Amino acid sequence: MSSDIRFTDFKSDEQPTWCPGCGDFGTMNGMMKALAQTGNDPDDTFVVAGIGCSGKIGTYMHSYALHGVHGRALPVGTGVKIANPELEVMVAGGDGDGYSIGAGHFVHAVRRNVDMTYVVMDNRIYGLTKGQFSPTSREDFETSTSPDGTNQQPVNPLALALAAGGTFIAQSFSSDSQRHTEIVQEAIEHDGFGFVNVYSPVGDEEFDHDRTDYDAAKDLIMDRDKEYQGVIYQDENSIGFETREGVTEPMTDIPDGAPDDAMDLVREFY
Amino acid sequence: MPDDLNWAIGGEAGDGINSTGKIFAQALSRAGRHVFTSKDFASRIRGGYTAYKVRSSVDAVESVVDRLDILIALTQRTVDENLDELHDGSVIIYDGERTMMSDFEAPGEMTGLDVPLKRLAEEAGGAIMRNIVALGAACEVTGFDIAFLDESLEKRFGGKGQAIVDNNKEAARLGAEYVREEMVVETDYDVDTTDNDLVLLNGDEAIGMGALAAGCRFYAGYPITPATDVMEYLKGRIEDYGGIVVQAEDELSAVNMALGAARAGARSMTATSGPGIDLMTETFGLVATSETPLVICNVMRSGPSTGMPTKQEQGDLEAMLYGGHGEVPRFVLAPTTISECFHKTVEAFNLAEKYQLPVYLTADLALAVTEQTFEPEEFDMDDVEIDRGKVVDEESIEEWTDEKGQFRPHAVTDDGISPRALPGTTDGAHMSTGLEHDELGRRTEEQEMRVQQVDKRDRKVETAVEREDWSCREFGDPDADTLVVSWGSNEGAMRDAIELLAAGGIDVRFLSVPYVFPRPDMTDEVEAAEDVIVVECNATGQFADLVEHDALTRVERINKYNGVRFKADELAEEVKAVLGEPADAEVEAR
Numbered sequence A: 001m002s003s004d005i006r007f008t009d010f011k012s013d014e015q016p017t018w019c020p021g022c023g024d025f026g027t028m029n030g031m032m033k034a035l036a037q038t039g040n041d042p043d044d045t046f047v048v049a050g051i052g053c054s055g056k057i058g059t060y061m062h063s064y065a066l067h068g069v070h071g072r073a074l075p076v077g078t079g080v081k082i083a084n085p086e087l088e089v090m091v092a093g094g095d096g097d098g099y100s101i102g103a104g105h106f107v108h109a110v111r112r113n114v115d116m117t118y119v120v121m122d123n124r125i126y127g128l129t130k131g132q133f134s135p136t137s138r139e140d141f142e143t144s145t146s147p148d149g150t151n152q153q154p155v156n157p158l159a160l161a162l163a164a165g166g167t168f169i170a171q172s173f174s175s176d177s178q179r180h181t182e183i184v185q186e187a188i189e190h191d192g193f194g195f196v197n198v199y200s201p202v203g204d205e206e207f208d209h210d211r212t213d214y215d216a217a218k219d220l221i222m223d224r225d226k227e228y229q230g231v232i233y234q235d236e237n238s239i240g241f242e243t244r245e246g247v248t249e250p251m252t253d254i255p256d257g258a259p260d261d262a263m264d265l266v267r268e269f270y
Numbered sequence B: 001m002p003d004d005l006n007w008a009i010g011g012e013a014g015d016g017i018n019s020t021g022k023i024f025a026q027a028l029s030r031a032g033r034h035v036f037t038s039k040d041f042a043s044r045i046r047g048g049y050t051a052y053k054v055r056s057s058v059d060a061v062e063s064v065v066d067r068l069d070i071l072i073a074l075t076q077r078t079v080d081e082n083l084d085e086l087h088d089g090s091v092i093i094y095d096g097e098r099t100m101m102s103d104f105e106a107p108g109e110m111t112g113l114d115v116p117l118k119r120l121a122e123e124a125g126g127a128i129m130r131n132i133v134a135l136g137a138a139c140e141v142t143g144f145d146i147a148f149l150d151e152s153l154e155k156r157f158g159g160k161g162q163a164i165v166d167n168n169k170e171a172a173r174l175g176a177e178y179v180r181e182e183m184v185v186e187t188d189y190d191v192d193t194t195d196n197d198l199v200l201l202n203g204d205e206a207i208g209m210g211a212l213a214a215g216c217r218f219y220a221g222y223p224i225t226p227a228t229d230v231m232e233y234l235k236g237r238i239e240d241y242g243g244i245v246v247q248a249e250d251e252l253s254a255v256n257m258a259l260g261a262a263r264a265g266a267r268s269m270t271a272t273s274g275p276g277i278d279l280m281t282e283t284f285g286l287v288a289t290s291e292t293p294l295v296i297c298n299v300m301r302s303g304p305s306t307g308m309p310t311k312q313e314q315g316d317l318e319a320m321l322y323g324g325h326g327e328v329p330r331f332v333l334a335p336t337t338i339s340e341c342f343h344k345t346v347e348a349f350n351l352a353e354k355y356q357l358p359v360y361l362t363a364d365l366a367l368a369v370t371e372q373t374f375e376p377e378e379f380d381m382d383d384v385e386i387d388r389g390k391v392v393d394e395e396s397i398e399e400w401t402d403e404k405g406q407f408r409p410h411a412v413t414d415d416g417i418s419p420r421a422l423p424g425t426t427d428g429a430h431m432s433t434g435l436e437h438d439e440l441g442r443r444t445e446e447q448e449m450r451v452q453q454v455d456k457r458d459r460k461v462e463t464a465v466e467r468e469d470w471s472c473r474e475f476g477d478p479d480a481d482t483l484v485v486s487w488g489s490n491e492g493a494m495r496d497a498i499e500l501l502a503a504g505g506i507d508v509r510f511l512s513v514p515y516v517f518p519r520p521d522m523t524d525e526v527e528a529a530e531d532v533i534v535v536e537c538n539a540t541g542q543f544a545d546l547v548e549h550d551a552l553t554r555v556e557r558i559n560k561y562n563g564v565r566f567k568a569d570e571l572a573e574e575v576k577a578v579l580g581e582p583a584d585a586e587v588e589a590r
Ligand SMILES: Cc1ncc(C[n+]2csc(CCOP(=O)(O)OP(=O)(O)O)c2C)c(N)n1
Pocket: A051, A052, A053, A054, A055, A070, A093, A094, A095, A096, A097, A098, A121, A123, A125, A126, A127, A128, A129, A134
């Protein structure tokens, strides 16, 4: 495809069925714009979507995509990117998908630092199953399964990411489409795991610390009273896992038979 | 004097039993002798005991027997555990200076050789080499040329520097000399050697080598006995071909990573055992319904739950055939020997890509931990063929687009197989999903399309049944009235059992089945036989149930689930018992 990719090229012909006013619309538009603005095209892009309202993104976007099993989107993205580092890999899902059923994978994907982007639509609720509390729901949040509040602490995904050695930790507000797009674009450009928590309700102000300042990032992330927008921490020397492992070429092309020197493998057993 | 030598070393966990056993097996292999090893022993008394047994002959050996000729016993218990296999001609090598062995006396007519293993090892440079001293002693007892042991020591310790190699050689020599000078041993062992170049490997290594030959480039796994050797084999080798081994955080992740790599277009695989299969079952349906080619290797061990992690069992057959909710097409391949582990792995990758579905490649602990010798030609790399199935490129993709120019990854076709566009292919962008979908991969709940997609996926199995060879491996007497059927790793023991039975006048026809699904139709063979016996390492007879189902006939069953694989002589006796034939007096007496 030519270089004049527009963000609408990433739109499928399916109409989103999200509720009117849902933050997922803005989140997805920002993802499509960011992909187009970073010079990607649908045939070289792989989107992995989780299960949830947010996971439907895979359906409404046009690219190579897999809409997988609840909570396992990150491992799929990991496999795609390593097997073909030439693809732009974007993983998207909800707070339940990423921080509850998939929480184990989240921590390990952060530490592994594969060069891909992870966009979480953090609406602090289980949307698809119609309104149960989620791992990011606040303690006093009343839902059908928490009529008296959740009686448990919400998880702080940004802190989890920082503790796991994250190299790009950001938060955007789905309501601020321009900033959201810019932040996702930076996550795409980051060499490593670009993590963007998209906070759906309207949040607080911007901040102005140096993004490479770990301690400043820590203070901001641990501030439980406010929600900030922006790239909170970035390790500018980050190198993606697949690069560190020496993977440079797609693994897709293989010879028509066993490799030329394959008898050497047998001889090793003499 | 039988023409095979049965040797073992046993002691407590941590005594270095495995590596010592492997060194001796390697030495025999270097001498051009065939070797079949086993180390999957369930204790008869309590845990902690380990042993490594080697059966060796100038002819090919494919099973273990109930007879032990030379035993290196580091503990009293090693002898107790093996009393029923030891015989009057057996030689037991032990260290009488080891406190726990100071009162040891060889039972009955057996010969006990009290060799100061630790003291001689210290003389050679360190107590750590006491097992090597014992190996030297064993060479002397059996008249086996110690030069072959030297070669094996070089292979094992070469990477650690010449000094270590030399010390070990010295340790072996001291053991041999001690026996020669200090002891009077009369044995009629005569360990012949040949000029054959043989290779020695286990089933996991054969699977790993098969994967490399087949062009596997992506492996994700989570360590678990007895599948870990596949991962450890690939690590350090797959990179030479541009591939990678990823150690995932769990099996949920491993199978999803492998799935992602497969969707990206790499030949991809994961390997695990029962507990991991349970976790991977979550994603199994997605692999199948998104029509992703994936090889999932299940090296079975004893279940359920954590079960007996280092013990043999073939208990996962139904889990592989039926595991997961909904109805999902899959293939299940079960190599019957270590060399077949190689060939079936190559086949599994081709089948997965040709039919775009998950293939279970199932070995078991007996295959995985057994080292066996082969002629290198058994692994002829020139014979390896690669078939990637219906992959489209920028040009041929046009045949597979709809009126709007959109690619149809789940096109409904006569043979059930749809085209596959690897990511990066121009105009191939499409979505795959675990939701029921239309030809384009878009979610649908429309009745007609649902039925078409289910039928299409099932049709791939019908197509494969027609196009591929799913036959059994046949042994024994084709006209015999007794038919024995087994699947997976029991083939070797059963083949040896056939010989034992034939020597006693009992002819048997034996079908060894490497394909569990699709599987060969054995109705004619079952109907032609008077007695049909299905042999397998599980309690309920999962494969026997399938044979009964397929042939609509009742069968006899020989099941073993104490954690130990079948032995040839034991199996022969079991077959006789089923047939109502008298037992072998000699075996009985032992
Ligand atoms: C194994 C499994 N358990 C439960 C479900 C049902 N389920 C689907 S989405 C979801 C939660 C979604 O919440 P979230 O990830 O926050 O996404 P949202 O809908 O809020 O965007 C659940 C519990 C499922 N699909 N799979």
